[in-house]
Amino acid sequence: MKLTKLLTSAAVALGLATTAMAADKTKVGFVYVGPVGDGGWTYEHDQGRKAVVEAFGDKVETVYVESVPEGPDAERVMTQMALDGADLIFTTSFGYMDQTINVAKKFPKVKFEHATGYKQAENVSVYSARFYEGRAVQGHIAGKMTKTNTIGYIASFPIPEVIRGINSAYLHAKKVNPDVQFKIVWAYTWFDPAKEADAAKALIEQGADVILQHTDSTAPQAAAQAAGNVVTFGQASDMGEYAPFPRVSSIIDDWGPYYVARTKAVMDGTWASVSTWDGIGAGMVGIGEISDAVPADVKAEAEALRDALASGEYHAFTGPINKQDGSAWLAAGETAADFGDDGLAGMNFYVEGLDAEIPN
Incomplete structure (x- = not known):
């Protein structure tokens, strides 16, 4: 017992x-x-x-x-x-x-x-x-590297996060290449390799020799590699298996x-x-290694832009910037930060120069 x-x-x-x-x-x-x-x-x-x-x-x-x-x-x-x-x-x-x-x-x-x-x-x-800070760096490289002046963008869903990225990439591509134009394909998915590959192929057929993406698979990288002479950027992770070309850099989420x-x-x-x-300054957004496929001077410019964004010396949305309809958004010298983050957080418009419509 x-x-x-x-x-x-x-x-x-x-x-x-x-x-x-x-x-x-x-x-x-x-x-x-x-x-x-x-x-x-x-x-x-x-x-x-x-x-x-x-x-x-x-x-x-x-x-x-x-x-x-x-x-x-x-x-x-x-x-x-x-x-x-x-x-x-x-x-x-x-x-x-x-x-x-x-x-x-x-x-x-x-x-x-x-x-x-x-x-x-x-x-x-x-x-x-x-992420829009990383898109600024990508846009700079894209604008410098395109030979056709046509940049393709695979977008996921028409939410402010994605629209901010498109605007930031376009503004910085346009700044270094006034002749650049963007072609945007909405995939309506975060992850669907077949849809993403089809979107990349469609953009390449429209003359895009640079592809940016706000979708999550490496399918656009593979499509670009198969096409040859098409520049890509890693999305969310380094996608370094496609470096040094077509993937010439990346946005890395940490x-x-x-x-x-x-x-x-x-x-x-x-x-x-x-x-x-x-963002970049706090380390939550990283810029993946810029490969030697990027000309040395362009690489140096992109790294300087990255560092200016990280330090706060430069803001990705710095005026003068108009909305797509021509109305003023930011005056010369103004930044989006001057008005708090609400405007960026709810961004629902394209900037002037983008020839596309935001779907409902």
């Missing part, structure tokens, strides 16, 4: 210890719009998840679900993560915004971080990167430091709802 009681007590103690250990472990969930092997957007978010694991070891447990459509299924995935004990959930695509808010209301003790959105709550933060900091905030009880929008 005494032995049985001792064994029972030991089992209870062991169970309590196991429970305590489990309680000490912070569980962090990630909801991905694409596959972790997309080579772009989702790949870099998953690198951020791995940075959390590396930083905290057995003090943290991470889980993720990939290729989650933007819609009702996203809400189901988030709900299940919360029910499974997640303390913190990163929802990593703009189209998860309303679903994140909805689920956060049901689980007020769970912290949520939504990427590229603008709706906050007491337990929902938002975060994004100033989410790791942010994910580590926000996880630590949950662990030490200091987490609060914030809005974060960082």
Whole structure:
């Protein structure tokens, strides 16, 4: 009898210890719009998840679900993560915004971080990167390297983030090459290699010898490589397997430091709802190595532009800039920063010179 009681007590103690250990472990969930092997957007978010694991070891447990459509299924995935004990959930695509808010209301003790959105709550933060700074650098290189004066742009969805990128790339291409024109194809997807390849081929057929993309697969790189003599840029990750040509540089999203900091905030009880929008200077946007396929003088100019953006000496949207309809947006010397970030965050217009319409 005494032995049985001792064994029972030991089992209870062991169970309590196991429970305590489990309680000490912070569980962090990630909801991905694409596959972790997309080579772009989702790949870099998953690198951020791995940075959390590396930083905290057995003090943290991470889980993720990939290729989650933007819609009702996203809400189901988030709900299940919360029910499974997640303390913190990163929802990593703009189209998860309303679903994140909805689920956060049901689980007020769970912290949520939504990427590229603008709706906050007491337990929902938002975060994004100033990708338009990287587009400025790409636009400069593109304007200098095009021989046909036609630059193709594969766009995903007509949201401010994408429109900002198109405007920034165009302005900086136009600044160094007044004859440049942009051709834009809307793919209406973040990740669909077949659609992205078709878009790249269509742009090349229209005379584009430089392709920029705001979609996540390497399919446009492969299409450009097959066509020959078409310049490309990596999107979200380095896509360095296509360097030194056609991929001559890239925008790299580095989410790791942010994910580590926000996880630590949950662990030490200091987490609060914030809005974060960082760029090249803070390291959230990186410019991938500019390959030797870019002329040395152009490379030097692009690196100088990168450094000026990083230091704040230069803003990617510096006037004079008119809207597409000819009305003034920024006067000479004015920058978008002079008026806060609201105008940039809600950008819904093309700048003057772009011969295209923003779809509804």
